[in-house]
Amino acid sequence: MLLRYVCSVLTLIALGIFGVIALTGGALAVVLRDPIYAVLSLVKAMLGLAAVYFILGAEYIGAIQVIVYAGAILVTFLFVVMLVNLTPADIPPLPRGLNLYGALILAITWMVTLSIALKAVLELPDPEEAMGMPTDQYLFGTLPPIGKALFTAYALPFEVLSITLVVGIVGASLLAQKRHEL
């Protein structure tokens, strides 16, 4: 029992550390002037989030996060930053005065509202204690349950997703080609 308690406290501490890494990465992505640094700090946020996924026990999703988000999507962002040759001089400074205060007030209000609403979560019963549910902790993040759900209950969304990917590829190549006539 004591060992279990220590383990869960350690889990929370690890979650806090990687959460702070993700949050600082996100904050830097919002305030940094140099677009390359902004994209790279978002990579830092994504890697921190992947570590959070690992802590939650979803190893497969964590690996996908590293490969697809940090590895593919943000590298595409970097590629576009270099393609359009964005330099810090092209980036307008953060707005001052009314605009800044308005945005800050909105974001802080949002955060406060959410944290008040989230208090309700703490009232939820612990599923293990409430129902005596057997916790398949070692199976949770692995591929078999995900694959089973993906190809039985969610087979139709999965196929629709593949069509969406094809449409995305065709649309992007159409958008990016040189303009002949429109």
Add this chain to the structure above:
Amino acid sequence: MKVELLYATLTLAAGLFSLGLLGLLLRRNLLLAFLSIELMLNAANLNFLAFSRYHNEPTGAVFVLFGICLAAVEAVIGLGLVVRVFRVHQELGYTKLSALRW
């Protein structure tokens, strides 16, 4: 202890979402605003995964998988649009974007 883990994860996701919202409102550049949208998408994914972990079933993980795929499609199309806008206007500010077609 599972509830505390859920609460901590949801709070983290709320913080990330607020940061993304702030960035979307403050950045006056198409590409950097787009970066903030990615941050908000990730916060939503984290919520899915937190509840998936809490209920110990893979549905949330499946939806995160769908979300990541859709984010990839969205990034490709959005960046194509960014490149197109840059070709026409030679800059990426919001102010000149008034026409859908030019």
